[in-house]
Amino acid sequence: MEKSTIMKKSPLYMIFFGILLLASACKDAYEDNTYMAYEEKPIALLLKSDPDGKYALWVEILEKADLYNTLNLDRTYTFFAPTNAGVESYLQKLGLSSVSQMTKEDANYLIKYHLIPGAQIDLGQFQSGAINDLNATDDNLYIEFRALGLEAVYLNSESRINAFDIKATNGIIHGLDDVLVPLTATIYNRLEDPKFSIFREAVVATGLDEILKRVYTEAVDQNGEPIQxxxxxxxxxxxxxxxAKEGIHSLEDLVQKLEVPSGSDYKDTENDLNKYVAYHILAQQRSYADLGAYPDGVYTTNFETMATNELIKVSEGPSELVINATADMQSYIQFVEFNIVAKNGVVHEVDNWMPLFLPERVQVIWEFTDYPDIAANVTQYRNPTLGSQYNKTFAASELTSIKWSTIPETRPDALIYRNLRPADPLYPATLNNDYLLATLGESGWIEMKSPAIVRGKYRVTYVWPSPRNATNTGIVSFIMDNQEIYPRLVISNTSSEARRTQVLGTVDFPETTSHTFRVLSLDGKLITMDYLQFDPID
Incomplete structure (x- = not known):
């Protein structure tokens, strides 16, 4: 059985969003403004001048979309280009006899689905999983390596890459056997496969289908303007x-298996059916590769689910990742198929009915940028290939995961998300090349909830990027669950910019739950925040 795989997400499309939104234009906005460098050629011209004409139909679609001259601009792109045979097959599936029968809007969207603006992603950067940079339709494309090496590298599990790293003056082209079908299916749509009918019924019964159907949520930005x-x-x-292996042949059987009281409210988050379904959902996209992205020397991670205070455990197994393994590895859950991609995330099929499980204590890395509403509000979230530093200033109305109080109350720049470019001195000092900056004023504070942590005793370490400063600044104290755990730490000092760590002390959590962490500003100066590390101790 084939298994599809993924890399990581990172939204890199807004920089050139205006360029690419040409579907409504009557004429290519850059028809008279193309880029050439001596005898080399930009992407569109390079495809058009292929000596064998093998991309001729794709160029026709590019011209139909009024994006031909856009891809000759002095910009940076990664472009996936299907050959004529692939385009012909795609047209046949649509019942079309020629490119001319496509609408301009459909051609435009199709081209943008195959285009990653702002990044040159070559073969050396491919790894199994989602490409970090989003394409021009705000979607991840997925790389999959199959058994035959470079002869079997697939994109979105549907098209083989037949040519790598075709260099143009303004980017890189990869050739495809087939046209990618733009992704429209949600996670709920994926669950409409008849083989998931019982699980889907449970999702609907608990009301959790609403989030699995949703792609965009309406909100407002820091200026009060509506955003998605x-x-x-x-x-x-x-x-x-x-x-069926557990004797479950219907939703009613599942309810009985879980010993859910008859007539109870399945939409109540404390209901056991609701907990069971929510336990199978994570609030962020985690590809197979993401699930196995352990820190050095760590081979197990506990992931917080949408069931309150319930965790799943992902470990390195004998040959691949496994779920909820016992300490002796005598029992564990395996993946049947992973990275079934959807417009709003990813589905993994498992080989066990996966009831709630209490994992043992493991090292916990609580990254302060690892919240769904941060990822949803940041256009360059964890992008590792930025050409320039990216900053996003948050309004309190945009986040529910983090709260803060500033002095004065109207301070506009209290909390900033920063994604670093590789050339930045602090880039290697941060986890996932991003961190938070807080300027709260003297006696201001910032507070957030940790993921659920298995009960027990831990050593707590604060890790942060320390910017060089003329004097010691950013002096803070730390409070956990309303108890001060470290009275005074200097964030910035006169030494070189670097990653710094400080053990804050030990905590003993009596139950498996989340915890409230507050940083109190003592001098009102800049505070940088990367992550807290919890190491189990006896």
Whole structure:
């Protein structure tokens, strides 16, 4: 059975969004403004001048979309180009006999789906998983390596890449056997596969289908202007055949298996059916590669689910990742298929009905940027290939995961998300090349909830990028669950910019739950925040 795989997400499209929104234009806006460098050629011209004409139909679509001259601009792009045979097959599936029968809007969207603006992504950067940079339709494209090496590298599990790293003056082209079908299916749509009918019924019964159907959420930005936030999820789906191994052949059987009281409210978050379904959903997109992205020397991670205080455990197994393994590895859950991609996240099929499980304590890396509403509001979230530093200033109305109080109350720049470019001195000092900056004023504070942490005793370490400063500034104290755990730490000092760590002390959590962490500003100066690390101790 084929298994598809993924890299990581990172929205890099807004820089050139205005350029690419040409679907409504009557004429290519850049028809008289193309870019050439001596005998080399930009992307569109390079495809058009292919000596064998193997991209001729794709160039026709490019011209139909009025984006031909856009892809000759002095910009940076990664472009996936299907050959004529692939385009012919695509047209046949649509019942069209020629490119001329496509609408301009459809051609425009199709081209943008195959285009990643602002980044040159070559073969050396491919890894199994989602390409970090979003394409021009705000979607991840997914790389999959199959058994035959470079002869079997697939995009979105549907098109083989037949040519790598065709260099143009303004980017890179990769050739495809087939046209990619733009992704429109949500996670809920993926669950409409008949093999998931019992699980889907449970999703609907609990009301959790609403989030799995949703692609965009309406919100307002810091200026009070309406915006659309895009949340992504991960779902661990159970097939009917897997349920059958437990004697579950219907939703009613599942309810009985869970010992849910008859007539109870399945939409109540404390209801056991609701907990069961929510346990199979993560509030962020986690590809197979993301699930296995362990820190050095760590081989197990606990992930918080949408069931309150319930965790799934992902470990390195004998040959691949496994879920909820016992300490002796005698029992664990395996993936049947992973990275079933959707417009609003990803689905992984598992080979067990996956009831709630209490994992043991493991090291916890709580990254302060790792919140769904931060990812939904940031256009360059964790982008590792930026050409310049990216900053996003948050309004309190944009976030529910983080709260703050400033002195004065009207301070406009209290909290900033920063994504670093690789050339930045602090780039190697940060986890996932991003962190938060807070300027709260003297006695101001910022507060957030941790993910659920398994009960027990831990050593707590604060990790942050320390900017060089003329004097010691950014002096703070730390409070956990209303108890001060460290009275005074200097964030910036006169030494070189670097990653710094400070053990804050030990905590002993009596139950598995989330915890409130507050940073109190003692001098009102800049505070930088990367992550807290919890290491189990006896």
């Amino acid at each position: 936030q895009r949340f992504r999820y991960t779902t661990f789906a159970v097939s009917n055949s897997t349920f």
